[in-house]
Amino acid sequence: RNKLPPQLDMNNDRVDSSRKSSDLINAASCDFAMFRLDRIIKELNPTLRAAVFALYGHAGMRGVIHAADELGITKRSMIRRLCRADQAIAIELDKLRNKEESC
Secondary structure (H helix, E strand, O other): OOOOOOOOOOOOOOOOOOOOOOOOHHHHHHHHHHHHHHHHHHHOOHHHHHHHHHHHHHOOOOHHHHHHHOOOHHHHHHHHHHOOOOHHHHHHHHHHHHHHOOO
């Protein structure tokens, strides 16, 4: 009985600091959520999409100032675009959640 692997919790699709390295996660759900998020980002207004990719679309961590410099805009404009992108993404994710709940 001790040799059986733990059961996969289908709701365990969070990968964060609270997860133990021995926990099994629902990787398919994580991947599906990432595909959804990727699609939402690709459908953003081009200036918002560019801001998201300038800050988060690199292998290493970047600062807002460095990303703003890449786009040739001010730090304030960069933060404004990122806030608008966050709002647009949240709205689309809410729409998806509401659609799933109604099914």
